[in-house]
Amino acid sequence: MLVVHKYGGTSVGTPERIRRVAERVISYRRKGADMIVVVSAMSGETDRLLGLAGSLARLPDERESDVLVSTGEQVTSALLAITLKDLGCDAVSLLASQIRIVTDSAHGKARIAEIEKERMLSALEKGQIVVVPGFQGIDGGGNITTLGRGGSDTTAVAIAAALGADLCEIYTDVDGVYTADPNITEKARRLDRISYEEMLEMASLGAKVLQIRSVELARKYNVPLLVKSSFIEGRGTLVSEEVPTMEQVVVAGITYNKNEAKITVSGVPDRPGVASKIFTPLADANIVVDMIVQNVSHEGHTDMTFTTAKVDAKKAYRLMEKVAFELGAKLVAVDEDIAKISMVGSGMRSHSGIATKMFTILCDEGINIEMISTSEIKISCVIKEKYGELAVRALHAGFGLDAEEVVEEK
Numbered sequence: 238m239l240v241v242h243k244y245g246g247t248s249v250g251t252p253e254r255i256r257r258v259a260e261r262v263i264s265y266r267r268k269g270a271d272m273i274v275v276v277s278a279m280s281g282e283t284d285r286l287l288g289l290a291g292s293l294a295r296l297p298d299e300r301e302s303d304v305l306v307s308t309g310e311q312v313t314s315a316l317l318a319i320t321l322k323d324l325g326c327d328a329v330s331l332l333a334s335q336i337r338i339v340t341d342s343a344h345g346k347a348r349i350a351e352i353e354k355e356r357m358l359s360a361l362e363k364g365q366i367v368v369v370p371g372f373q374g375i376d377g378g379g380n381i382t383t384l385g386r387g388g389s390d391t392t393a394v395a396i397a398a399a400l401g402a403d404l405c406e407i408y409t410d411v412d413g414v415y416t417a418d419p420n421i422t423e424k425a426r427r428l429d430r431i432s433y434e435e436m437l438e439m440a441s442l443g444a445k446v447l448q449i450r451s452v453e454l455a456r457k458y459n460v461p462l463l464v465k466s467s468f469i470e471g472r473g474t475l476v477s478e479e480v481p482t483m484e485q486v487v488v489a490g491i492t493y494n495k496n497e498a499k500i501t502v503s504g505v506p507d508r509p510g511v512a513s514k515i516f517t518p519l520a521d522a523n524i525v526v527d528m529i530v531q532n533v534s535h536e537g538h539t540d541m542t543f544t545t546a547k548v549d550a551k552k553a554y555r556l557m558e559k560v561a562f563e564l565g566a567k568l569v570a571v572d573e574d575i576a577k578i579s580m581v582g583s584g585m586r587s588h589s590g591i592a593t594k595m596f597t598i599l600c601d602e603g604i605n606i607e608m609i610s611t612s613e614i615k616i617s618c619v620i621k622e623k624y625g626e627l628a629v630r631a632l633h634a635g636f637g638l639d640a641e642e643v644v645e646e647k
Contacts, residue, residue, distance in 0.1 A: 239361075239402045240270045243371065243393035246280035247410040248467035249313050258408075258467065259320040262366060266326060271361045273400070275371045275393040276317055278309025299344035303373075303383045307333075310370030310389065318368045328366040331356060333373045333381075338392065340374035340382045346523055347374055347382035348450075349391065352399040369396065387448030394451040398458035405455070405462050406473075407447065412466035413474035414439070414446050416638040417491045422630045424639040428489065429472065432479035435489050435581050436462075438615045442492040442579040452476065479583055487584035487591065488636045493629045494577040495622050497527065498550035499607070501542040502557055504567030507534040511564060515541055518556045524549045528577075528610045528619065538567075542608065544619065547573055575607065576625035579617040580632060592616050598635040604628055 242262060249255050258274075266272050286306050290297040297305075314330040321328035336356050340347035360367045371389025374382045384391050390407060397405040414436065417425040431439075433456035440449040446464055455462050455476065465473035505511055512531070519526055524545055532540040545553050550571055557569045585591050595616055599606060604627070608619035620628060633639060 238270045239273070239400060240265055241273045241275065241393050241397040241400075241402045241405040243275040243389055243405070243407045244277065244467060245389065245407075245409045246277040246282070248408050249276055249317065250280035252316070254467070255313070255316050256320055256324075259317060259324055259326075261467075262321065263324060263326050266366060273357065273361075273367045273369060273396055273402070274317065275369045275389055275396065276310060276313040277371055277389040278306075279313055282309040282312075300380060303344045304381050307370070307373040307381050307383055310372050314368045314370040318366075321366055321368070326366060327364055328368055329360050330368040330370070331360070332370060334375045334379075336369065338374040338395070340376055340384070342376040342378070342380065342382065343523060344380075344382055346385045347376070349374060349384070349395050352395055354399050357396070357400065384450070385448075387445075387451070390448040390451035391454060394454040394458075394460055394462070397460045398454055402460065405460050407451075407462055407464050408467040409446065409464065410466065410468065411446060411464075412469055412471045413464050414444070414476070415490065417629050417633050418493060421493060421626045422633050422639075424633065426638065427471075428474050430475045430477065431489060432583055433476060434479065434614060435583055436476045438579070438581045438612070439490055439492050442494060442577065442581065442615065442617060444490070444492045447476070487588050488580050488582040488638060489584075490581050491629055491632050491636075491638065492577075492579045492581065493625050494579075495575075495625055496547050497544045497575060497577055497619075498547045498553075499542060499544050499572040499575050499619060500550065500553055500557060501540055501570045501572075502561055502566050502568075503540045503570070504538045504565075505541050505561075506564055506566075507537055507539045512541070514564060515557070515560055516543075518560060519545070519553060522552060522556060524553050524556075528608050528617065530608050544575070544577070544608070574622050575619050576622040576628075577617055577619050578625065578628045578632065579615055580636070581615045583614050585614050585616075594635065595632065598631050599628060602627055602631050 318328045318330040337353040339351040371392035413427040415425040419425040437452045440447050462476040527544045529543045554571050561569050604624045606618045610617045
């Protein structure tokens with residue numbers, strides 16, 4: 238049996254916690270499992286390194302930034318391997334360049350193209366526990382790349398997929414996936430099981446338990462994910478293919494994302510090709526656009542509004558100023574005082590009136606909706622940030638998620 242473990246920054250945040258991780262890994266090994274362990278940098282280390290770079294350069298070079306921040310995971314992987322050996326268990330740490338986790342060259346947001354598995358398989362055959370620094374890869378030119386925030390999740394799932402692992406366990410500071418952020422509503426409940434599709438929506442909408450690209454990979458290669466806590470015992474939440482009983486729950490969870498900004502380009506000429514001219518520069522700059530709304534045309538002009546991550550807002554604004562000038566648009570405005578509230582559930586496919594109920598609940602709380610986006614299994618609304626937590630609690634109660642029997646498997 239092959240098991241992949243991934244431990245987040247808080248899980249390996251101190252030497253004592255690293256030793257506890259080592260003890261858990263050894264307990265799996267003693268049960269007969271072959272083990273690969275993927276680790277993040279110790280909590281706060283990536284931000285510290287980025288801060289150092291920012292103190293020396295206004296816009297640090299992206300290639301050199303990847304070289305810098307990748308050292309955080311390298312340190313943790315070496316410390317864990319040292320600890321495993323001290324506890325009498327053979328282990329080896331292997332960097333992305335040694336395994337050859339090959340990525341494209343998009344520094345800071347690289348995507349995995351290939352994982353060469355021979356080195357890992359050889360170590361496993363020798364009875365070694367393989368420790369891999371997450372978050373990093375190497376491009377075709379031999380340059381160090383990083384996969385973006387949360388990239389260690391992606392590393393773990395990609396390795397599990399490449400090696401055909403029986404299970405990939407993601408250890409973090411929470412004991413599973415919840416119906417809402419427990420810090421916002423104390424009545425949030427842990428889900429025993431959630432489908433890839435629901436988890437993918439929740440991850441993309443602001444749930445911080447799993448990185449979205451890791452869920453995409455898990456779904457594509459059918460890698461079962463078990464989200465568990467490093468600090469307390471529990472069953473965790475299994476992320477897997479949808480099973481028939483899942484559809485009994487209309488809404489599986491509610492997400493809250495306050496890390497987006499809304500950008501509006503006003504007075505855009507309403508003619509074919511304009512949308513392409515607006516969004517092509519954003520794509521070329523690797524800026525991900527989320528919700529898009531175009532107003533009804535008035536006297537040959539319209540307004541185009543979209544959301545993107547707050548960290549990309551200034552860059553997107555500068556690009557839109559240039560585009561607006563070229564198109565003869567009137568104004569570009571940025572609003573960072575927003576939050577996106579989303580409801581997710583596979584049961585939405587077969588139930589009507591969900592959107593109406595959501596809008597009514599928000600209306601009853603005096604919350605105005607600025608943008609709306611839907612899919613088969615989710616409804617998202619952009620509202621003012623100050624109403625975000627109120628909206629989560631109201632929707633959580635209004636859709637019966639406060640009731641424990643809704644989310645517990647029978």
